[in-house]
Every structure is written in structure tokens, then in C-alpha cells.
Amino acid sequence: MEVLLALTISVLFATGIFQMLRRNLIRSVIGLSIISNAINLFLLASGAYQGEAAAYANAAGQRSDALPQALILTAIVISMGGFAVVLSMLYVLSVRYKTSDSDEVKGLTH
Amino acid sequence: MNALVLLPIVIPLTASAVAVLIRAHHRLQAAWAFGAMLSSFICSGALLWAVWSSGAPLVYQVGNWAAPFGISLVGDPLSALMAVMCQLVLTGGFLYALGCRDQCAQYPAFYPLFLMLAGSLTGAMLTGDLFNLFVFAELLVFSGAALTAISDDKFGTEAAYKYFYISFIASIALLLTCGSLYASYGTLNIADLARRIAADPSPPLVLPAMALLMVFFMVKGAVVPFHFWQPDFHTAAPTPVHAVLSSVVVKLGIYGFLRMTTLLFTEQAEVIRSVLVVVGAIGAWFGGLGAVGTYDAKRMLAYSTLGQLGFILVGIGWGTPLALSAALVYAFNHSLLKAAMLMLAGSVASYAPVKTAAFTAITGLGKKLPLAGVLFMLGGMGLAGIPPLNGFVAKFMLFSSGLDARAYPSLAAIGLAGIVTVVYVFRAFQRIWWAPLPEGVKPKPYGDRLLAPAFLIALSVILGVWAEPLIALSQTVVAWMTSPEQYVRAVLGG
Numbered sequence: 323m324e325v326l327l328a329l330t331i332s333v334l335f336a337t338g339i340f341q342m343l344r345r346n347l348i349r350s351v352i353g354l355s356i357i358s359n360a361i362n363l364f365l366l367a368s369g370a371y372q373g374e375a376a377a378y379a380n381a382a383g384q385r386s387d388a389l390p391q392a393l394i395l396t397a398i399v400i401s402m403g404g405f406a407v408v409l410s411m412l413y414v415l416s417v418r419y420k421t422s423d424s425d426e427v428k429g430l431t432h
Numbered sequence: 433m434n435a436l437v438l439l440p441i442v443i444p445l446t447a448s449a450v451a452v453l454i455r456a457h458h459r460l461q462a463a464w465a466f467g468a469m470l471s472s473f474i475c476s477g478a479l480l481w482a483v484w485s486s487g488a489p490l491v492y493q494v495g496n497w498a499a500p501f502g503i504s505l506v507g508d509p510l511s512a513l514m515a516v517m518c519q520l521v522l523t524g525g526f527l528y529a530l531g532c533r534d535q536c537a538q539y540p541a542f543y544p545l546f547l548m549l550a551g552s553l554t555g556a557m558l559t560g561d562l563f564n565l566f567v568f569a570e571l572l573v574f575s576g577a578a579l580t581a582i583s584d585d586k587f588g589t590e591a592a593y594k595y596f597y598i599s600f601i602a603s604i605a606l607l608l609t610c611g612s613l614y615a616s617y618g619t620l621n622i623a624d625l626a627r628r629i630a631a632d633p634s635p636p637l638v639l640p641a642m643a644l645l646m647v648f649f650m651v652k653g654a655v656v657p658f659h660f661w662q663p664d665f666h667t668a669a670p671t672p673v674h675a676v677l678s679s680v681v682v683k684l685g686i687y688g689f690l691r692m693t694t695l696l697f698t699e700q701a702e703v704i705r706s707v708l709v710v711v712g713a714i715g716a717w718f719g720g721l722g723a724v725g726t727y728d729a730k731r732m733l734a735y736s737t738l739g740q741l742g743f744i745l746v747g748i749g750w751g752t753p754l755a756l757s758a759a760l761v762y763a764f765n766h767s768l769l770k771a772a773m774l775m776l777a778g779s780v781a782s783y784a785p786v787k788t789a790a791f792t793a794i795t796g797l798g799k800k801l802p803l804a805g806v807l808f809m810l811g812g813m814g815l816a817g818i819p820p821l822n823g824f825v826a827k828f829m830l831f832s833s834g835l836d837a838r839a840y841p842s843l844a845a846i847g848l849a850g851i852v853t854v855v856y857v858f859r860a861f862q863r864i865w866w867a868p869l870p871e872g873v874k875p876k877p878y879g880d881r882l883l884a885p886a887f888l889i890a891l892s893v894i895l896g897v898w899a900e901p902l903i904a905l906s907q908t909v910v911a912w913m914t915s916p917e918q919y920v921r922a923v924l925g926g
Contacts (some may be wrong), residue, residue, distance in 0.1 A: 331548075333513045337589060342749060348509055351597075354601075354725045356598070357604060358600075358604060361604055361611070364607075364611045365610070365614075367615075368611040368612070368614045368615035373645055378469075387618075389614075390611075390614065390644075393563055393610065393614075397566075397607060400567065402573065404570065404596075407574060407578065407596065408593070408596055408597065408600070411577070411581055411589050411592055411593045411596065414581070415593060416591060417599055418586070419590075427590055427593075429586070429590050430664040430668060
């Protein structure tokens, strides 16, 4: 289970970073969203820091640490708000600049 | 009594929610929000006074959960001083917003967002929990980005987008830090972490956590390799907002580095310090030269912030008690001066026919504004470190601490970079106040009021002539900072 979780986190991270480095603004925001989900999984994994009582496979008699799950809940809510803000700004940008190419959004560089 | 720590955070956040409810009555909302700002400033002042006079920090355990399990809000001398600094400049910024002619200051969301910015910034300074720091930092970015996105400048949204995007990556770094430290030590309370890291620095995730936390504070503080958002942001943001963001919000990074080197990672502090000296010296040059070469008064001051932060970081990097107290005094003075200078630049820009702070548009406008000229001159002297102003006191302390620490190469680097400050400040002064007004340019008859910058400049003159209280305070703070076990004992008890 741990190997699977580690692989999932790494794949999500790699996909997220690849998307963030694209020139398309929308893709880069989607990359950010993928990375923040990878972080949530990472926080979940940090709750099983003794390697025995895992959050995701609760064996009989063992309890997993509940705090990281509370942290994830907070982080999910905050990132949801963040994406609402960033997508609304992206909408304004796309209306104003008529493009989603990050190289064309350069009103402030002289 | 301990609830005094809570007040500077709770008053602005509650008042922000109430201010949304009374959005239909603009004047009532403004009066309400100003009252809230003033009272939270007074509360933070009372907090500093209580901490200073009793010599013991005030710790508030939220919900009465005992220390390592619940969230602690810690008003120790360092965070109380930082909170007072933030609230002072935020109140000044609010005063400017009341007398400013920007369209966006009339929006119903402006004052609530400004109060949210104030509450979250103070919260980030006062919190004693790493995850709570993340929450407050996110709230800070949300309100700062929203305030910029509604700017009158048509590029406001672009600037806000850049700021938000880069800050979001910084928040991801902080979350990774939280995860790594929690996996290593099973706690997120800063005092508890400090104790455990000092006792056993062996877990493999500690050094990555340290690096990621540095990334977070560097982005927050616009330290040079992570500064991309800052100049663009300050060119486009509304004047009251960037006056606050460029002066006190970047001090979150300074605060973070002070905490990291003296509390969280005392064992590994040498590594952090050597990095800080290098990025600080590069930043002092990069910011100074960037300010000399720019086309816009606000952008010039934004680059100047990068440079001045470089000086403070070098001070933290030297790490001697004298250098730390010099860095604190420098940070305090820089907040006052830079906020006032940005307000003056914004005020001059508000007289331009088309509101912009580009030098081509504001050349010669100063003829109508002799008072702003005097204030800008005084502020510029403060930034450059010329005697009667408090900037001189700070620079003198910093350079003598460098001599004391025998850090001659870095001292030479920032000493030479200090000369660049004189160049860009007085070049801007010449272009705005000495150059003749071009033919056919008709300045607007009214502009932003000068009360707030006059207040801040007057305060910095007073602190320059009568500098002892601030220096004594900073030395008390440093004496406290250099014995981290006191902080740990105060928070965890026992």
C-alpha cells in the first residue's frame, strides 16, 4: 500500500509539474490543482508515520492518526477557494487579452 | 489577559464580516472599518506593552486545548513588535484609502478585504502553529490578490494572477514542510517542533523541510531568486494596497527567517545564515540596479524594496545579537518609510492626467505639490540613510554590526549597494519636482490626500531623532530571541 501511495503521489506530482510548465494558462492552473491533490495524499501518508497503523488500511485494533486528515480537509477547502479565485482571474484575463498563451499576457513588461 | 493576543487578529476579521453586511452604506462602512483598524492597532500596542513590561510572553491556547495538541497564539516580544509594526502601517494605509480618489476604494468589497488582509497578516505573525501559519498566509494571499485584481489599472488582474499563482506554489511548499515535519516528529506546534528538532535532528525529512520552508518565506518576502511577482504587482496595485504589501507583507518573510534561525532550526542555522548573506547581498545589488533602470516611480520603489530587504537579510545572516537588532530596527524603519514613499508616488500619480506613475507621465507634476516634495525628499533621505532620519540609525547599526562580526566582503558589497539607493531616489525626485512641466500637460486639480504619508514620515523623523526606545526594544527582543528555550517553556509550560 505504501509503495502504491508513493507511486501515485509521484505520478501526480510529475503530471502537475509538466502541466504547470506548459505555455497555456489554463493547463498551468490545472497543473496547480493536480499538485495540490498530490500534496493532500502526501499529508495523508504523513499520518502513518510509524508505518504500521496506516490511514488507508485500518487493521483491527490499530488506529491511524486523525490529525493529517483534519489538515487535508482544511487544505481542500482552502484550495477550493483558491481555484475559484484563480479561475475567475483567468476568465478576466482571457476576456481582456483574447488569448490563453502565457507569452501573450505581458501588459506589465516593458 | 492572555486574550490580548487574540484581539489584533479577531477584531479585523470580525469587523470584515460585519463590514460586508453594511456594504450598502459606504460612509458607515468606512467609519466602521477605520474604527476596527484603530482598535486593533491599539490592542497590538497594548500587547507589546504587556509583553515588554512583564518580560514574559502572552500565550493563548485556542479552545483551551493544551499546548502541543491545540493551536497556540504566541505574543512573544518578536511577534508583538512585528504585530505593532504591521498594524501601524496598515492603519496608515487605511488612512490613505479613506482619502484616495481611486475608483476601487469605493467598491463595497474594498474595506472588508483590507480588514481581512490586516487580520491575516497579524495572525501569521502571532501564530505558534505551522499549519495555522499556512491558513493565515492563504487568507493573506486571497485578500491581497483580490484587492489588486479590482485595481483601476487595467493590468491589475494580470499582476494579481501572477502574485496569486506564485504564492500558491509557496503555499504548496509550506504544506510539504508541514507534512515532512509531521511525519518526522508528529507535531506542528512551533515550540514543540523547536524542542524536538534540537533534541534529534537526524530524521531524513528535516533538511528538505527546512529548504521548503525557506522557499515559502523567500516567496513571501520577495527575496531575490523568488521576486518575480513583486515589481509587476506593485506597478498595477491600488496605492493603499501596495503601500501596505510592499512594506509590511514582505516582512512576513523577514519574520520567518528570524524565527527559523533563532528558534526552529538553531542547529542548522549556519546553513540558513550563509544562504541569507548571499541572497541578501545579491538582492541589495539587484534591487538597487533594477530601481535605477526602471521607467515607473512605483516600480522603482518596488525594486527598492528588494534592495532594502537584501540589507535586512544580510543582517539576519550575520546572526550576531547586534546584527539581529539592527535587522529589526531596519525592518521597522523600512516599513514606515517605504509605505510613505509609495503613498507619495501614488499621490503624485493621482494628479497625472491619466493615472499612472510612469516617469514620462509624472515629470514636472511636483510643481503643484511642494508638501509632497518635502516629504518625498525626507523619505528618500531615510531610505538612503542620511542622518536626521531613522534610516541612518538603522544603517549605522547594521554596518557597525558587520564590522563587529568581521564580515568584510559582505559588508563591502552592501555598503556599495547603499550608494545606489541615493542615485535612484534623487533621480526620481529630480524628474518629478525639478523638471519643468511639459507643454500641454494639464494636471488634475485634485488628488489623493497626503495625511497618511505625512503621518508616517513624521513618525520616522521622530524615530530618527529619538531612536533610543526602538533600539532598546529591539535589544530586548534579541535578548529574548537568542534563548529559544524560553519560548519553548512559555508555550509548552513547565
